[in-house]
Amino acid sequence: MIDLMNVRKVFNAGTVNENVAIGDLSLNIEKGEFVTVIGSNGAGKSTMLNLIAGILTPDGGNVVVNGRDITKMPDYKRAKFIGSVFQDPLSGTAKSLTIEENMAIAHKRGQGRWFAKGVNRKNRHYFAEKLADLGLGLENRLKTNAGLLSGGQRQCLTLLMAVMANPEILLLDEHTAALDPKTAELVMNLTKRLADEMNLTCLMVTHNMKQAIEFGSRIIMMHGGEIVVDVKGADKKGLTVKDLLQMFEQVKGSGIDDDKLLLGV
Numbered sequence: 235m236i237d238l239m240n241v242r243k244v245f246n247a248g249t250v251n252e253n254v255a256i257g258d259l260s261l262n263i264e265k266g267e268f269v270t271v272i273g274s275n276g277a278g279k280s281t282m283l284n285l286i287a288g289i290l291t292p293d294g295g296n297v298v299v300n301g302r303d304i305t306k307m308p309d310y311k312r313a314k315f316i317g318s319v320f321q322d323p324l325s326g327t328a329k330s331l332t333i334e335e336n337m338a339i340a341h342k343r344g345q346g347r348w349f350a351k352g353v354n355r356k357n358r359h360y361f362a363e364k365l366a367d368l369g370l371g372l373e374n375r376l377k378t379n380a381g382l383l384s385g386g387q388r389q390c391l392t393l394l395m396a397v398m399a400n401p402e403i404l405l406l407d408e409h410t411a412a413l414d415p416k417t418a419e420l421v422m423n424l425t426k427r428l429a430d431e432m433n434l435t436c437l438m439v440t441h442n443m444k445q446a447i448e449f450g451s452r453i454i455m456m457h458g459g460e461i462v463v464d465v466k467g468a469d470k471k472g473l474t475v476k477d478l479l480q481m482f483e484q485v486k487g488s489g490i491d492d493d494k495l496l497l498g499v
């Protein structure tokens with residue numbers, strides 16, 4: 235489904251600040267897999283997601299989706315089949331637009347029409363239905379500016395918007411990290427439900443290893459721009475946070491010195 239073939243990304247190439255963020259990385263993800271991506275700070279997790287989303291272009295290798303080489307395809311074209319949600323609840327929605335205007339933009343994205351925020355009656359009904367499904371009462375606040383919503387409400391709305399164009403792929407970059415535990419749980423449950431219902435192929439970056447184990451059908455650990463652990467199927471069954479930590483230490487031959495990575499323990 236998603237094939238990263240010998241992908242490489244170097245920042246500030248040829249300067250004293252040259253940084254190989256991703257070095258010759260290959261990864262094949264099957265349709266419907268829910269891949270959780272963990273690893274220490276600067277491991278290359280966000281870079282990998284950005285290369286798939288088209289926010290970054292690789293310096294080498296190829297990004298292939300459903301057998302089609304999309305390495306050079308711009309991000310706005312990929313948005314038809316790739317939805318993304320990032321950490322900052324403020325980044326996914328336009329705060330000065332109403333809930334329904336935000337949803338209208340997301341709805342049109344799938345039809346290749348951008349920034350059309352007009353809402354007709356049929357769409358309004360459709361948006362209200364989708365919002366009612368969240369169970370947050372947002373269907374009664376269609377004309378409320380998104381800026382007035384809480385972080386959790388905005389992140390739920392962002393999720394809904396990310397899948398409105400019926401993407402095949404959903405990229406989640408620490409999308410619950412800025413939320414309190416209860417709200418994070420709500421957003422995670424919604425994520426899982428949407429992923430299952432729509433048979434989405436998901437990549438989710440998280441620093442929470444418990445979350446990685448609970449939600450991932452496959453767990454990838456990155457370090458230094460490489461995939462150092464890749465567990466799925468029978469190997470994933472019964473896997474604990476302690477096992478993950480041991481795997482990391484075995485592969486890298488060192489302890490984990492990253493507080494954020496340990497948060498999920």
Ligand SMILES: Nc1ncnc2c1ncn2[C@@H]1O[C@H](COP(=O)(O)OP(=O)(O)OP(=O)(O)O)[C@@H](O)[C@H]1O
Binds near residue numbers: 254273275281282
């Ligand atoms: N736009 C950029 N310009 C220069 N260097 C960058 C840029 N983006 C990322 N990097 C560097 O590339 C490396 C990988 O960064 P990346 O954000 O992918 O790591 P990460 O695993 O997502 O880390 P974190 O968990 O801290 O978010 C880091 O060394 C980072 O400093």
